[in-house]
Amino acid sequence: MRIRDHRKDDEPEINLVPLIDVILVLIIFFVVTTTFDARSVLKLELPKATGEAPSDTSRALSVLVNADGRYFVDDREVLRDDVESLKATLAEVAGSDRTRKVLLRADARTPHQSVVTAYDALGQLGFRQVMIATAPEVRAQGKPK
Template sequence: MRIRDHRADDEPEINLVPLIDVILVLIIFFVVTATFDSRSVLKLELPRATGEPNDASKALSVLVNADGRYFVDDREVLRDDLESLKSTLAEVAGNDRQRPVLLRADARTPHQAVVTAYDALGQLGFRRVMIATAPSPKAQAGEAR
């Protein structure tokens, strides 16, 4: 009786289906996370004004939404009091008080929230504060000519 070795008949195979599934999930994950934009998180309706836009690419961004909540760059201030805003501004900005600050407040923001932001910036020593506005409809119509 001849005893055969069945191991020689078994061909090793690599199943690619799980590998393709994992790669597709990773691609979808990276595509979705790459499209996140901090500006798309908050919907702000900026007040209208005429004037030339300034270059604010290096500015510290302070956002105030319609409910009066504060956001410094990409960090949300958990409470809406002056001390919390000052501590978050100090953490994000570090020791650089010469850095320009771009204050972006929703047009529907309570005036007290904007005053509190100005107060916190002034107490910390920031002197170069700009307010973000949207171009007025009249200015846009004049540019179209």
């Protein structure tokens, strides 16, 4: 009678299912805990102006136009640069509140057409209180006026 040795038949194998589970949990953890700040990503050079800043801009809807003419509504980027896409994003972010103030922040190097398109979209949706953000003008000594 021949006794067979079953140890040779046991091939070592690495089970990848627990490893994939751990990686998936880590990815979900990092996606959920990551915060995005649109203002730190976008480098805007605001146009210069003299005058006083408005007192209450905390609740204002923020529309940013960068130097390339791309639009950002609060923390959302508008994927296309046409009026309809901008209107859809504005309506989605603002909801039905058309009395809300809008702060338009456009880079000083932004093409004029991009700013006019933003004004056009805001006007078509019924926003009437639109403010444009500017930086204080700097004097020769380095002090703001």
